[in-house]
Amino acid sequence: MTNIDDIINGIDTLKPIPPVAAQIMALAEDENSPTSDIADLIIHDPSITASLLKICNSAYFGLSRKVESVRDAITLLGLDQIVELVLLNGTAENFRDEPDGYGLGEGELWHHAVLSAHVAKVLAGNHGLANKKHLIFTAALLKDIGKVIMGRFVAFSYEKINILVHSKGYSFNEAEKEIIGMNHEELGAQVGKKWRFGDKLIYIIRNHHMADETCRNDPETALVYLADIVCMMIGFGTSLDGLAYRFYGEVLDRMNLTEKDLQNVIFDTDEHRQKIEKLLNLV
Amino acid sequence: MRNACEHGYLFGKRTPFDWEDPDLFKFLMYRPILAIRCRIYTLIYSGCQKNVLVLKRFFLQLYTRLCRTSVFQKIIMESGIKNSFKDHQMQDVNLSRRPISVMTAVNFCELKISQNPNETLVAFSIGSGMVVSIYDPVTKAGGVLNFVLPESLTMLPEKAERHPYMFADTGLSALLEALLDSGAKTENIKVVIAGGAQIMDQNAEFNIGLKNHQAVTAFFINTNLSIAHEDIGGISRRMLSLDIGSGCNVIQTLGRGEVQV
Numbered sequence: 001m002t003n004i005d006d007i008i009n010g011i012d013t014l015k016p017i018p019p020v021a022a023q024i025m026a027l028a029e030d031e032n033s034p035t036s037d038i039a040d041l042i043i044h045d046p047s048i049t050a051s052l053l054k055i056c057n058s059a060y061f062g063l064s065r066k067v068e069s070v071r072d073a074i075t076l077l078g079l080d081q082i083v084e085l086v087l088l089n090g091t092a093e094n095f096r097d098e099p100d101g102y103g104l105g106e107g108e109l110w111h112h113a114v115l116s117a118h119v120a121k122v123l124a125g126n127h128g129l130a131n132k133k134h135l136i137f138t139a140a141l142l143k144d145i146g147k148v149i150m151g152r153f154v155a156f157s158y159e160k161i162n163i164l165v166h167s168k169g170y171s172f173n174e175a176e177k178e179i180i181g182m183n184h185e186e187l188g189a190q191v192g193k194k195w196r197f198g199d200k201l202i203y204i205i206r207n208h209h210m211a212d213e214t215c216r217n218d219p220e221t222a223l224v225y226l227a228d229i230v231c232m233m234i235g236f237g238t239s240l241d242g243l244a245y246r247f248y249g250e251v252l253d254r255m256n257l258t259e260k261d262l263q264n265v266i267f268d269t270d271e272h273r274q275k276i277e278k279l280l281n282l283v
Numbered sequence: 284m285r286n287a288c289e290h291g292y293l294f295g296k297r298t299p300f301d302w303e304d305p306d307l308f309k310f311l312m313y314r315p316i317l318a319i320r321c322r323i324y325t326l327i328y329s330g331c332q333k334n335v336l337v338l339k340r341f342f343l344q345l346y347t348r349l350c351r352t353s354v355f356q357k358i359i360m361e362s363g364i365k366n367s368f369k370d371h372q373m374q375d376v377n378l379s380r381r382p383i384s385v386m387t388a389v390n391f392c393e394l395k396i397s398q399n400p401n402e403t404l405v406a407f408s409i410g411s412g413m414v415v416s417i418y419d420p421v422t423k424a425g426g427v428l429n430f431v432l433p434e435s436l437t438m439l440p441e442k443a444e445r446h447p448y449m450f451a452d453t454g455l456s457a458l459l460e461a462l463l464d465s466g467a468k469t470e471n472i473k474v475v476i477a478g479g480a481q482i483m484d485q486n487a488e489f490n491i492g493l494k495n496h497q498a499v500t501a502f503f504i505n506t507n508l509s510i511a512h513e514d515i516g517g518i519s520r521r522m523l524s525l526d527i528g529s530g531c532n533v534i535q536t537l538g539r540g541e542v543q544v
Contacts, residue, residue: 103537162538165518171483229482233491234391234431235410235520240538242519243410247482249489259488260437266491267442270391270431270449 004181010149011191014094020045021090022195024083028134029198038134039079043070048086055085055282083134084121088114091141094148101155102147103240107280109147112237115276117141119269120227124220127255132220139204140224142197146188146205153180158240165244172244173209185209210248222251230262230269389414389427392449396426396461400528409521411492413451413478413499416525416532417458419467425527428458432491433498451498459506474508475532475544477523479515492516512544 017025023041027033042048049070056067056077067073074082095110102109120140124133154161157179164175176183189206197205200220207215208224215221229247232238252262389395389406397404404427406414412431419425428448435443435450447453462472476499481492496515503510514521514534522535535541 158538166539169483232482233411235408235412235480236391238408238410238520240520242537243480243482244518245482247485247489249486252489259491262489263432263437263491266431267438267446267449270446273391 007149007153007180007182007187008190010152011187011194014145014148014191017195018047018090020048021087024086024134025138025201026198028083028132028138029200031131035079038083039074042074042082042086048089051089052082052085058282060278060282080133084117084137087134087138087141094145097148101151101153101158101240104237108237108239109144111277111280112231113141113144114280115236115269115273116143116224116227116231118272118276119230119265120223122268122272123223123227123265127219127223129219129223135200136204136220136223139201139208139220140227142192142201143188143205143208143224143228144184145191146184146186149191150176150180150182150184150187162240170244171209171246172241173211175244185211209245210251211246216248216251217254219255222255225251226255226257226265227269230265234266234269234273236273389429391429391431392446392454394426394428394448394454394458394461396424396458396465397527398422398424398465402528403524403526405522405524407522409478409523410480411478411482411495413476413495413515414521414523415455415458415499416475416477416523417462417467418473418475418525418527418530418532419462419471420473420530421468421471422466423527423530424462424465424467425525425530426458426462427523427525428454430454430495433494451495451502455499455502469506469508472508473511473530474503475512475523475525475534476510477514477521477534480517480519480521483518512542514542 020041024038027038027041042052052070052073053067055061056063056073061077063076067076070082091113092110095113096107117137117140121133121137124130124136129136154176160179161172161175164170164178165172170178173183173185177186185206185208188208189202192202192205203215203218204221204224207218207221208228210216210221210225225248229245232243232245257265385399385402387395387397387402387404389404391412395404400423404416404425406427406429409429410431412429415428415430417426430449430451432438432449433451435447435453438450443450443453447457463469476496479492479496481490485492487493493516500510512532512534514536517536519536519539521537524533525531526533532544533541534544
C-alpha cells in the first residue's frame with residue numbers, strides 16, 4: 001500500500017486557484033449573497049480583466065460591438081457566463097496536463113470536467129436549484145481534481161486495480177481505495193480542505209460517486225453525480241477506469257427521472273459538447 | 284512497472300534500453316505524449332534495426348490513440364516522426380510502403396463513409412453508445428456510425444431531425460443507405476459492432492447500453508444482415524477502427540487489449 005502522506009503531499013504540486021475564483025466559489029456557496037457581490041469581485045480584479053476581454057471579444061460570442069470593460073461584458077453576456085469563464089480560467093491549468101495512470105489523453109480530463117460542469121448547471125436549472133447553479137457548476141468542475149495527483153499512483157498499481165475491477169466486481173474507486181489506500185474523491189476533498197473550499201463543495205467532491213448511502217438524498221450531489229454518469233455513458237473523458245463506477249437507480253428515481261428523461265439529458269449533453277469544444281479553444 | 288519507470292527515467296536522458304521489454308512498452312503506451320516529448324524518434328536512427336516491427340506497432344497504436352488531439356498533430360508535425368519513420372527504417376526492412384494511413388475520427392453522433400484505401404475511420408471512446416462498421420470488400424467502401432441512443436421516437440421530432448446520427452434507428456438506415464448508394468451489395472457486406480458498455484449495477488430501466496445493443500440487433504434482423512463480429516457490454520471504454528484499404532477492424536478495449544477482425 002502506498003504511503004498516504006506521499007499522496008497528500010502531491011497536493012502541493014497543484015497550481016493554486018487565483019484568489020478571485022476562490023472568492024467566487026465561497027460566495028456561490030452562500031445562497032443569500034447577492035449576485036452584485038460577485039459582479040463587484042470580478043469588476044475589481046485587474047488580474048483577470050485582460051483574459052476576460054480577450055475571450056468576450058472572440059468570434060465565439062459573435063457580439064456586435066467591442067467589449068471594452070468587464071462591466072460591459074457582464075451586461076452583454078450576463079453575469080452567469082462571466083462567472084463561468086472566470087472559474088474555467090482559474091482551474092484550467094491543473095487539468096490541462098495529461099494525468100498519468102488513467103490513460104487519458106492530453107486535455108481529456110479537462111474536457112470531461114467542463115462538460116459535466118455545464119451539464120450539471122443546466123440540470124440544476126431544470127430541477128429547481130437555479131440559485132445554487134454556481135456551486136453545482138464548481139463542484140462538477142472540480143470533482144476529479146484528485147485524479148490529477150492520483151494518476152501517478154494509479155499507474156504504479158494499475159495491474160492490481162484492473163484485476164479487482166474486472167474479476168472481483170470492484171468499482172474503480174473501491175479498487176483505488178483497496179490497493180492504494182485512498183481514492184480520487186477523498187483526495188479531491190483533501191485538496192478542497194487545503195484550498196479552503198466551503199464545506200458543501202468539499203462534501204460534493206468527496207461523495208460524487210455516491211459511495212456513502214446518506215449522500216444519495218442530497219439534491220446537489222445527485223445532480224453532480226448524474227452529470228458525471230451521463231458523460232461516462234457517452235464515453236466522454238473516461239478511459240482506463242471506463243464505466244467502472246456504481247450506478248444507483250434510486251438517485252434518479254428520487255429526482256423523478258424516467259428513462260426517457262435520462263435519454264433527453266444524454267441528447268442535450270451531446271449538443272452541449274459540440275458547443276463547449278469551441279469554447280474550450282478560447283479559455 | 285517500477286522497472287519500466289526506471290527505464291522511463293533513463294529514457295528521458297536518452298540512454299539505450301530494450302524495446303522488447305513489454306513493461307516499457309506498456310509504460311510508454313499510457314504516456315504517449317511523454318514518449319514523443321522524449322524524442323523517441325531519435326532512437327529509430329540509433330541502430331535498433333531488429334526492433335522495427337515492435338516500433339511500427341507502437342507508433343501505429345500511438346497514432347491511433349492520439350491523432351484526434353490537435354496538440355499531438357502539432358508535435359507530429361514539429362518532430363517529423365512520421366517522415367523519419369516512413370523514409371528511413373521502414374523502407375530498409377521492406378515493410379509496407381503504404382504511408383501511415385489518414386485517420387479520420389468518427390466522433391459521437393457522426394456518420395462517415397469512405398472509399399479512400401489509405402483512410403482509416405476511427406471511433407474513439409465508445410461508452411454506452413455503439414459504433415457500427417459496415418464494409419464491402421468488393422467495392423472497397425466502408426462506413427462507420429457512432430450513435431449514443433437507441434430510438435429517435437422517444438424524442439421530440441425536431442431533435443431527431445437535427446441529429447439523425449445520434450439514434451440507432453435513423454442512423455443505421457442512413458448508414459446502410461449511404462453504402463448501398465456507393466455501390467455496395469447487401470450480400471457482400473461485413474458488419475462489426477462494438478460498444479454498449481454500462482455503468483456497474485445499471486438496472487434494466489436505465490441501461491441505455493443494453494437498449495442500444497437490442498436496437499442494433501433488431502435492425503440487422505429486419506434487414507436480413509448478419510453481424511460478423513460484436514464486442515459489447517461490460518464496463519470498459521472501447522475504440523473501433525476500420526481500415527478502408529483492407530477492410531480490417533480493430534477493436535480496442537482499454538485496459539484489456541485489442542482484437543483484430
